[in-house]
Amino acid sequence: MKKMKNWLLTGLFFMIVSTVFSQGKVTGTITDGTGSLPGANVQIKGSSTATSTDFDGKFTLNSTTSTGEIVISYLGYENKTVKFTVNGGTANVGTIALTSNSNELSEIVVKSTVVDIAKDRKTPVAVSTIKAAEIKEKLGTQEFPEILRNTPSVYVTKSGGGFGDARINIRGFNQNNIAVMINGMPVNDMENGSVYWSNWAGLSDVTSAMQVQRGLGSSKLATPSVGGTINIVTKSSDMKEGGSFSSGFGNGRNFKIQGSYNTGKLENGLSASVLLSQTMGDGYIPGTQFEGSNYFIALGYGTKNDKHNFQLTVTGAPQWHNQRSTASTIATYQKYGSLTEPNIKYNPDTGYLNGEQYNIRKNYYHKPVASFNWDYNINETTKLSSVLYASMGRGAGASATGGIGGNVYNSSVFLLPNGMVDYDKIQAWNNGTGSVFFNGANRTRTQVGGVYQNSSSTGRTGAGNAADPYVYNTTSGITQTSSINSHDWFGALINLNKKLSSTLTLDFGIDARTYTGYHFTVVNDLLGGGEFFDNTVASLRPAGRHLTSTYATNVQWNVFDKRDYDKISFNSTGKVRWYGAFTQLEYSKDNLTAFVQGAISQQGFKREDDFVYLPTDPLASTSYENILGGNAKAGANYNINEKHNVYVNAGFYSRQPFFNSVYPNNRSTVNPNLTNEKITGFEAGYGFRSRFFNATVNLYNTTWNDRYLKGNALPAGGGIAANTTYTEFTGLNEVHSGIEFEGSSNITDRFKVNAMFSYGIWEYKGNASVNAYYQADNTPVAGYTAATVYMDKVKVGDAAQMTASLGASYEVLTRVTVDANYNFNDKLYAGLSPVTFTSADNKGALQLPSYGLFDAGFSYKMLTGKNKDKSVNFRLNVNNLFDKIYIAESRTNIFADDNVSSSNAALGTYASNNRLYRGVADANQVFFGFGRTWNFTLRYDF
Template sequence: MLKYLSTVFLILGISGAAFAQSAIRGTVTEQGSGEPIIGANLILMGTSQGNATDLNGEYVIRGVEPGTYTIRVSSVGYITITEEITVGSSDLELDFELELTSASLTALEVFASRSDQTTPVAFTDVDQEAIQTQLGSRNLPEVLNITPSVYSTGEGGGSGDARINVRGFSQRNVAVMINGVPVNDMENGWVYWSNWSGVGDAARSIQVQRGISNVNLAVPSVGGTLNIITDPTQNKAGGSIKFENGSGALNKTTLQLNSGMINDKFAFSAVGVRKTAEGLVEGTWADEWAYHLAASYQVNESNRLDLFALGAPQRHGQNLYKMNTATYDRDYALSLDGYDPAAADIHWEKGRFFNANVAGVSNTYDEKQYVGDGAWYGASIQNRYSRDFINERENFFHKPQINLNWYSELSDKLTLTNVLYYSGGQGGGTGTLGDIEWDYTHNQRIADWDATIADNDPNGEANGILRNSRNNQWTIGDILKLSYQVNESFELQAGLDWRTAEIEHYREVRDLLGGRYYVETGDPFNPNYRAGLGDVVDYNFTNTVDWYGGYVQGEYATDKYSVYATGGISTIKYSHENFFINEGGSPLTRESDNIVGYQAKAGGLYNVTDNTGIYLNVGYISKVPIFDNVISDFNGAVNEDPQNEKFYFYEAGVRYRDPSGTFGFNANYYLTDRRDRSFTRGVDQPNGDEGLINISGLDQMHTGVELETSYKPTDWARLDVSGSYNLWEYQSDVSATYLADQGDPNSATELNLYLDGLKVGNAPQAQLAYVLGLQPMNNFDVQVVGTSFYRHWSDFDPINRDDPNDRAQTWQAPNYTVFNLHLNYTLDNILEGSSLFLNIFNVLDETYIQDATDNSRFNGFDQDHDADDAEVFLGLPRRYNFGIRVNF
């Protein structure tokens, strides 16, 4: 939406005949400087007069009939003005002031379907200042915990190993978009935040649209949508450099450079990030780079091209295994209700920074590791990160994304936006393969590397090795949108969305752990071959995903109300080629049919007063299944009748803004009804092939109320409080009978799941957030951010609840509150545009459980859904991040 921040002065003449034609004259100057803008564009919309004539910075449109018109004033690099004017019988004189801005930003916001106060959906904006102030080198989603019904954690503490949950849905059902392009995994919908570790440094803003949202692409906006806009090319030349240090030996440098506008046509910007850390949790070191490049070219008055490229080549150690609470802190475990002291006796207390995925090794072991064939790694065979330990779990990946955006005004009424994009990716994660020697001391499994090395033959076969699980991929896509302004109130929009992806999955030898080769027995085309470093082992297959989608949308808006409706359809097709399965002398190939999904949504907003609006939206999504529910990766079994999940959405809300700007609030109620959540089971088909079938019928209800308030009594103090109270529950049991052998009627297998009334776990169902901002002096800012979480039932797999005598709720983790402190001191009196900052997270050093899984198979005690049966990640203790930012 276009708007302007300056004053337009209208001077109306009163002389002349009642129906005489008039001239519109005007001047256009830069706001603040008063300098005339040569080459600005004035258009009287809806008439044949067209552009104004430029007379050395003064503009005139002649021969205008009396009446009411819309005039648009624009220039490259300035905010566009659209103003309604009334022309009388005399000449009309207009003075315009245009504010310098980034045209790329405005277009990006329109393309990315960003919401504003006229949009009837629940949303929260987190602006650049809040990101820079509160993030402090954490994972990007963690800054969003101040948003109602949003829960994000850093899980095990590895850099980029974050997850986010919105309205009780994991990020598989949360659309994440960067500059309007979806980045969820094409196979399963997941988001790997380590791939986007530099986005927080380049982000202009993040908009959290909760629920079905107003994004018109067919993306998984079930819990909501994270709509991230990065900083586009800047109009003013300059840049900044930021140095950061922090807990866990964090060192980070961020450099930003902007060319400014060149010949009113070109602009370039670049952000580069270098980050290293040892990590607080054992073995969670990080070695990262990140970049964000942008270029803009104003082709002519009606067309502009923008190019964006971003990525984050990185390696980091991981902590993927939750532990019994007593493993981290025995006293804290015993303080939990229901924790049996006998459970603490069998779990060895290792401290809050314990990581079961890392273990020491003799530094005399100096064999090299194969770390992949991506060019950014340097040499493929390298020394391991440390001579003193080996990471069982390490992540290494680079997923660049490149967008070419074209914005075109085809006419006064018709505009086009088109984004052609590419996203690649090379890398993977590590783990073990074969016979590893494990240390099970005190009920914990930790790799004994020295024993494994001793067990392998230094001149022959390695019984157990480290492997890389590779995920090499590419995606190309195009998103086309056409918008037609039927009249001043009614807009029609239509769009097409095409994506295609290919993903290679295989494992390769990373570390032979003292052996010379590993014998691979699973490749039918090369049986029992001796695999060395970098050779493929265990599995090797390639998947493809082909996606087509389209939508139409209409929006009618007046000063009093706005309504919109959207309908969309999408189709997806999967294929699979398995190089470790011999089918008639060739690799096995499988292909699904086209699977069709639908979405429909509508909403309306009514402004009761100038400061109060109420809104309502409803929607429906028929969501196509993920790859694994259609084709089995490992045996090629195909689900011949895959079933879509259905989601129904209902939401109503109210917004109020005090005319004085002192107080405002947003409140809303929502209901998301999830129907026919399905599972798949392997079956034998009559022709001897393996197949998949659906087990469906599981329903869930997600409902709640959300509130955001803001109070600013003075210029130097502001308090924001937000909260939500939710009810997320399973609504049905599941009972199904199927034939395990489709050709044998006696092979009936019964599946019963007892879930009705159980709480949906993995995120708190009630929360509060409070942000107090103070500016006790002009150059000193203080922010205190508190978050409180309640009613957090632990995660569990519904397929495991098959005991009719077990209807107990999963374990409920303790409530907790965490405070963070953010200080910023500007140095304008010493070095203009520079500042010092300090972030202290978990100021009170609270011990708390942030993630929990019920009745752990590996760390549970007596499997009765209480504290001693859960495996958990503790939140990180008090830590700091400080640095200096210099602008130039």
């Protein structure tokens, strides 16, 4: 009995020992070959045991087996599997370096098949990826699209310089022709394709990663991606538990504060993420004060068997900002600066009123977006992804209407010696207490019906005599008004992903959207006037309306409140219905990946207008004008070996016209010249990947035929009064071809270099036709019916056709890094209106001076906390370090050898009169880029 007990005790002892030694810890360090990778995911293969690396890239895992494998994954890097054996209770796998896949977003981040993310060495498109860390670190007080400045074939400007007023071009196509997708949802305005970055200012706070897919892109939808697709993937609720607080400030009294927290995925499958931020400042340009908020709330639930995953996300960025909307001439910037150093900050829209700075130009908007995502893993080969989304935008852009003796609000008669607008003088005229000089004398205002009456009249009509063709009156005034552009937008995307075999995967789905846009004008400020007279409602003519109600330019937080306004000038509702279907077949085996893709959509356009038309007029509410469009794409990628790959793709788009092309000039008559735009794209690329050097080269050719363009009014003269006409161009064709290079290298463990180069040849092909119409009744202008405009070989303007950048970062001490980047832009041409190209011997597009900008930054991360698992991060950015003065864009096309007077050649040219700035005629209306700016951010991550 005693011997048996000893055997039992001995056996139990060995069981305990073997159990102890079969359990242990797996440790190691994860790097990218040069430095640690904090936040990398480490999981024991075949189990739920997982952890994340700390701020030094170190990790510890508890293993219940003596041998096994760990799988390491990190956003933008190839997954790596490493074997381990526990000896003595611990297995140290040492330092593991991951290989960068800079153009790939891990499936850990993107779970839904409605988000078309391009994968490196697999998806055959030209793509660049910017990760959240880079956005947080380098964006600072720049506009969100400016983080893409060092991407090939991308040109970004701040335009007038107001908060969120930046614009972006890809391969020479403006952002109306670039698809912007957020978590798979299209966000381009359904009426005109526009993207207003001020409405999305908060995206920089919540973006996990952003991809720029140049060309036709990988989206399965029938999107307006003529130039490319910007794919933005936001945070999800099931991120790792933790959060951050940050505060930043910069020049222009810019200030921002932000806080966020993520619960991580709880044991019951629930998760939540919240982010709040507030920003404000005076702006770099005088009179561009702004204030914006940002909120992001994500709630998630995932079943334990990973069959279902639900995500509810709500985000919005209510904001207001004053603007610089008027592009001044170079001579004006010089007038308020000097001939050699023009005052690039000059703002002709701002001034003072009642002792405080005042700007009649203001934007205020709130566009929250809510989405509900459901990802359902039906079985091992079938997955269903769905997203329902809604957006209700509320807001407007404020400007001025009316005039005083033919003078608008920023005419010279209202400018102070420093160039600012004397709004006090306008107010004094409006209330009858002051005078204004026009038509040869100081004049005072007269009343209409016993009241100082404002209206849309400028106080000048074209019914005078030969000596002076205009008649002036003393009854008109200037009013601040807002053009409301609100909308209700609802949509759904459903995609079924089916693995037909080990090599074939089929996607097919539907895309449905409905959009209602509300467009009207309201009075904000009578500026001393007694009433506003409006005579634009057809059913109330000729008596019109006498209005005294005004509406403040405040952000509307409650977007469900449909307010009742006294509307003036115009009132129309645009409705767009979109029904689409798409499919994609993908083949993947060994080193070859290929796809064939197709999409079809029907867009219906309906217009309602109770101002222009009587209620009994059939045009007061049109039927839907339905137009069919779609696309077809195909491509293939072949990995020659682990380092080299090549790809090709081709596609064709038949794109429906925008709403204002269907119903031009705010009228309800369908355009008789409607035709779909045709876009054909070809692309080829080569990629090289190694541990120390990555590079990609792309060649592309995009043809854009039958482009519809609504142009400016005809120049005054020949019996045509200024601003009484509009133009339409048909048969405009463009060809955009080019080459792109992007590369990065780890020179040493601490020294990294990246570079970019792109060269484009973007030209109009063949001639086009112009038709001109009078704005009042859409009747044709004599001599401008199918008139020829000579556009062949004219350069496409508004974006630099050659760009290059070279950047480097160096870790001078542990977690202390300095970085710098030089960005160069050349072959930048002025924006142009084809209406001026009525002669075959035209001079083409004006080329602006090239320029280069140098940016620099400094980062320091200090580890804190008992386990050094928290950090305090310091970041300083300096943009345009050497304060370079440069022209970012020109809205006119005046050459140095053009005459300064169109009616008197004897006065000579701009060159002969020494009216040039760096070779550019000083009559050109331009926006200069920003000079030196800086910002500092302090962030605590926990």
